[in-house]
Amino acid sequence: MAVDIPIDPYVVPALDGVAYGLLVFVAAAGLVLCFGVAGILNLAHGTLYAIGGYTAAALLDGGWPSLLLALAVGVIAATAAGALVAGLLTRVAARTHLTQALLTFGLALVGGSLLVRAFGPDDQPVRVPAALDGSVVVAGHRYAAYRLVFIVVAALLAGLLHLAVRRTRAGMLVRAAVDDAEMVAVLGVSPTWIRVGVLAAAGALAGAAGVLGAPIIGPGPDTADVVLLLSLVVVVLGGLGSMTGTLLAALAVGQIQTLGVALAPSAAPFLLFAAMAAVLAVRARGLAATRRTT
Amino acid sequence: MLRTERLCAGYAGGIVLHEVSLEVAAGTVQAVVGRNGAGKTTLVHAVAGLVRPSGGRIEIGGTQVAGRQPHRIARAGVGLVPQGRRVFSRLTVAEHLALAAAPWRAATPGGEGWTVARILELLPRLAVRLRHRGDQLSGGEQQMLAIARALLGQPRVLLLDEPCEGLAPELAARIRDLVGALARTGLTVLLVEQQLPHAIAVADRIAVLEYGRVVYDRPADEARADPGALAAMLSVAAVAEPPAPRPVPGLWAGSGQLTRPLSTGMSDDADRHP
Numbered sequence: 001m002a003v004d005i006p007i008d009p010y011v012v013p014a015l016d017g018v019a020y021g022l023l024v025f026v027a028a029a030g031l032v033l034c035f036g037v038a039g040i041l042n043l044a045h046g047t048l049y050a051i052g053g054y055t056a057a058a059l060l061d062g063g064w065p066s067l068l069l070a071l072a073v074g075v076i077a078a079t080a081a082g083a084l085v086a087g088l089l090t091r092v093a094a095r096t097h098l099t100q101a102l103l104t105f106g107l108a109l110v111g112g113s114l115l116v117r118a119f120g121p122d123d124q125p126v127r128v129p130a131a132l133d134g135s136v137v138v139a140g141h142r143y144a145a146y147r148l149v150f151i152v153v154a155a156l157l158a159g160l161l162h163l164a165v166r167r168t169r170a171g172m173l174v175r176a177a178v179d180d181a182e183m184v185a186v187l188g189v190s191p192t193w194i195r196v197g198v199l200a201a202a203g204a205l206a207g208a209a210g211v212l213g214a215p216i217i218g219p220g221p222d223t224a225d226v227v228l229l230l231s232l233v234v235v236v237l238g239g240l241g242s243m244t245g246t247l248l249a250a251l252a253v254g255q256i257q258t259l260g261v262a263l264a265p266s267a268a269p270f271l272l273f274a275a276m277a278a279v280l281a282v283r284a285r286g287l288a289a290t291r292r293t294t
Numbered sequence: 295m296l297r298t299e300r301l302c303a304g305y306a307g308g309i310v311l312h313e314v315s316l317e318v319a320a321g322t323v324q325a326v327v328g329r330n331g332a333g334k335t336t337l338v339h340a341v342a343g344l345v346r347p348s349g350g351r352i353e354i355g356g357t358q359v360a361g362r363q364p365h366r367i368a369r370a371g372v373g374l375v376p377q378g379r380r381v382f383s384r385l386t387v388a389e390h391l392a393l394a395a396a397p398w399r400a401a402t403p404g405g406e407g408w409t410v411a412r413i414l415e416l417l418p419r420l421a422v423r424l425r426h427r428g429d430q431l432s433g434g435e436q437q438m439l440a441i442a443r444a445l446l447g448q449p450r451v452l453l454l455d456e457p458c459e460g461l462a463p464e465l466a467a468r469i470r471d472l473v474g475a476l477a478r479t480g481l482t483v484l485l486v487e488q489q490l491p492h493a494i495a496v497a498d499r500i501a502v503l504e505y506g507r508v509v510y511d512r513p514a515d516e517a518r519a520d521p522g523a524l525a526a527m528l529s530v531a532a533v534a535e536p537p538a539p540r541p542v543p544g545l546w547a548g549s550g551q552l553t554r555p556l557s558t559g560m561s562d563d564a565d566r567h568p
Binding site for chain 1: 342343344363364365368369374376380382383384385389392393394396443447
């Protein structure tokens with residue numbers, strides 16, 4: 001017996017899912033690169049996003065210049081923080097993931113405390129540019145203009161990231177290192193610089209996501225934890241070193257968090273992790289099912 | 295050009311190389327033969343920096359490099375063609391060549407150096423496979439690519455770990471010809487081989503490793519004059535008792551320029567079977 005589910009009420013949650021998924025993709029892509037390329041489990045990754053988010057809260061005043069300024073400052077600050085994490089990891093880079101996790105978890109605690117001390121214990125309001133502060137009509141529904149623009153911008157960022165991985169020398173290094181990091185070193189490329197570069201790039205991506213995504217996942221005491229958790233889910237679902245897998249996983253997470261919750265509100269608390277467990281049970285290496293960066 | 299002196303190296307389980315001393319002159323091929331587990335790959339990895347020596351010296355052109363990280367040893371002029379080729383499966387041939395072309399050596403004064411164009415002239419089969427990924431190449435093509443990748447780093451010393459392994463006899467012969475031609479350009483070659491005929495065919499000098507120790511190191515002409523003696527020696531080595539294992543002290547961590555044209559015949563009739 002066919003079940004007749006009206007589509008119309010779910011247009012907005014589905015769009016929200018795309019926005020949420022793309023935000024999670026930009027935020028999680030750096031974590032995937034860190035793990036896949038440098039073998040680093042960076043539990044401070046959510047804090048890099050939070051740096052961007054708090055920067056947005058501090059600098060956005062409803063104008064376009066402030067958005068550009070916040071983007072520049074947030075990206076630079078998060079990039080520097082990523083490079084700092086890489087520097088602090090130098091001595092434990094060759095050790096187990098548990099050692100790395102302990103160090104970066106400590107850094108996340110310190111970073112979170114510093115941000116709360118600087119900005120206070122409450123969630124911070126974020127002002128989007130006035131021109132995007134309204135709503136537009138999509139398929140007969142009113143939808144936040146900023147989110148619609150964010151979908152376009154995040155898709156562009158995803159495209160740029162794809163091009164960078166596929167077309168640049170740095171991207172070649174990333175793909176080669178995912179495949180065989182030892183052989184990359186034998187070519188004369190310092191593993192330390194790869195690690196610093198990847199963590200700094202991860203910081204830049206997380207910082208950009210933090211600024212642009214602040215109206216969606218806003219800055220607050222729990223922001224770093226939420227973003228880290230979502231990113232880890234994406235890593236598990238998408239597989240290591242696979243940008244295609246990361247994108248698919250992030251979009252799936254977005255839909256589960258919005259459309260899934262709208263369809264099955266009573267399952268909301270565990271829907272995401274149930275989906276993760278189901279994927280792991282069927283495809284243990286993630287949705288992409290191959291260890292590659294594409 | 296390459297000198298090891300009382301080199302000791304191994305893994306967490308114990309020492310594999312026991313005071314290995316070799317001296318390879320510039321422009322010559324030193325073959326190292328031995329059975330499985332004799333320590334051949336460990337020797338190559340120790341020189342390349344992939345295994346940290348626990349004792350002894352490794353000199354490249356008089357510079358001590360033992361204990362340096364692999365990328366520093368590569369920049370000191372050591373190229374590695376590893377066992378099993380280890381090409382990057384998801385990179386195309388063109389990307390391999392672009393990545394391997396060493397930018398830090400591009401401005402090296404004197405000599406032509408290896409360029410992508412010269413590599414493709416030497417190994418024309420790669421030119422028609424530029425858009426194919428490493429995992430789409432045949433074994434012979436992967437071996438050519440591994441050699442090309444190493445040469446583009448402008449090495450003075452080339453380490454080859456069983457380059458003929460798994461190749462058809464005709465292609466293996468051509469790889470040997472290529473190794474000989476490279477040595478004639480002034481490149482110093484350390485060739486590790488399990489198959490004695492491959493080593494005898496191309497080497498200027500042959501050493502035998504037995505349980506991590508050099509038990510024979512003489513000019514290859516002697517082996518060519520009486521190959522049966524060396525083969526018998528390898529056979530004897532196969533049944534000799536291994537030395538008692540010793541614990542590893544300390545912690546364990548886990549350009550020649552072309553002076554004349556090369557003609558190798560490594561062209562488009564390479565094997566085509568993945």
